[in-house]
Amino acid sequence: MAEVAALAGVSTMTVSRALRDPSTVTDGTMRRIRSAIDATGYVPNRIAGSLASRRSNIVGVIVPSLRNSLFAETIQGIADALGSAYDLMIANSGYSLPGEETAIRAFLAQRVCGIVLHNARHTRESTDLLREAGIPCIETGNLVSRPIDMTIGFSNREAARAMTAHLVARHYRRIGFVSLPVRENDRAAERRAGYLAALAEAGIEVDPSLVLESPPGLRGGAEALVTLMALSPRPEAAFLTGDVLAVGALLEANRRGWSVPGDIAIAGSDDNELHSQVSPPLTSLRFPRYEIGRLAGVMLLERLQGNTRAPAIVDLGFEIVERASV
Amino acid sequence: MAEVAALAGVSTMTVSRALRDPSTVTDGTMRRIRSAIDATGYVPNRIAGSLASRRSNIVGVIVPSLRNSLFAETIQGIADALGSAYDLMIANSGYSLPGEETAIRAFLAQRVCGIVLHNARHTRESTDLLREAGIPCIETGNLVSRPIDMTIGFSNREAARAMTAHLVARHYRRIGFVSLPVRENDRAAERRAGYLAALAEAGIEVDPSLVLESPPGLRGGAEALVTLMALSPRPEAAFLTGDVLAVGALLEANRRGWSVPGDIAIAGSDDNELHSQVSPPLTSLRFPRYEIGRLAGVMLLERLQGNTRAPAIVDLGFEIVERASV
């Protein structure tokens, strides 16, 4: 920068100002600075800038896994909302709470200006660190009643309850439920709770053999369906929630020649294009993943710029997309 | 840090050293520093550290889109290889070359210690910036003959050529080809070139009406297949490469009752679990996306730590996974 300043015949202060707000500098000065920048190939050093100004333009995002396109939706939403004024630092917790804590520490050390989390459960340390950091923090994976700072999303419990109730309303009584393992996964736990609540409301007794956990992936869903179909009496419907479990189950039914919903009705969650393209198309829960990210970005910006203390809890809801599989 | 040093009764220098390499400090000193850190809740400031040491622990990754799980695979590979010693900064180019350049500038300003790109084509400015930055840079989306620095991946052209040749070997002569739009997408362009090369080698004349471009997504593939099937004479096989086009095509065939491969053989690329679970399972090209990322991370580490000037071009190849759709 000193080089640029010398070449433009001004002080570094003027260059610094010109770069951040061209309107504070004379047109002629600005032009000389510009050409000096071109001539020297100057690339500003944001590290120095951040240190001096004590603020950064980096937003930290922590997701359980990078591989899963669900999280990618949200990340894209955040990126779109933040535009090019902020950079995204992304870490994955590996679906573990200590993993999340490690990432939080790294982000705090990097002095990110805001953090977006997917988990709604954290280690005690994580919560403390975040509270004391004094930066905006948004939890997105599950609507929590008492967020660290802000939370945007939907209630996994309500969503699962609604879908189960939907199946009950369609006169299914014996309904299988498959989720990802609930341990260390608050979303899965909440969904199971929603399923149980809906059954209780409908006065249907829970058959524990109908409640399964499955590893993620199409195969996981396929195998869970086979397990359910081997029971006697068979369930009339299966609600597979999490990842692509329901799609996996449907494809298995296709392979085995089981009629859907004739032999077994299938409902899923995390609706995406795949759900509408399989045969029969799958009834499923639609979650506003992208919108959650976008809004998280917008709220972050508001806090970062205007200091508007936005509402702390935003429920973006969910939607039941009815198709032919139920 | 000054606070920690005071509390531990040592200089800041000692704290700094203790944090980076505990073995350079007495056990007793280390203990006192540790408890001082706990007592004060000190969170190191990497911004200051990076500025002073003139090196950062941030690796920048630029992908066309965050939404696509293909790129997510590679990113996860990088993250796994780098471990917790480095942080990942991620930007998306929005599939545009200027978008990529913007991201590169931002990363360079952030003084990342290394960059991983998906694109193999860049703006002139991008290339210049990268060359002058003096940091390791890995291009991964397509094996280039003259990389900016290093390239890891596979040849899109060779892969498409191999699959087309595979179809020819199976006695298909009239072979449709569908890719994403080739403009601004070097991977798609290369694949088309590979298809054309294979036909030429087999002495099959190209029918331009068999060569299509499609928007991404299952619907894109479905519509492309319908277009191909409306031709007369119909093609005997269709090679859809890019995104999930082939899966979309197969699901459309399922819906329309077209027999695969009886009425039309279908081959795809970017094999994943879905390809093996549909009916019939899809023959497709498998690309080592995760491995590309992992190796990129490893090579970055080597350069960053040991200064081993690793080979600049690493071809990880591809594989044809034969299933029942061809």
Next chain:
DNA sequence: TTGAAAGCGGTACCAG
């Protein structure tokens, strides 16, 4: 509108 001086919170380097 522009400039000079004093840090931001660490680390490099050298001395003890």
Next chain:
DNA sequence: CTGGTACCGCTTTCAA
């Protein structure tokens, strides 16, 4: 093994 002293490259603050 530990400490002192310059900086890293920019921004803040205040003065011109």
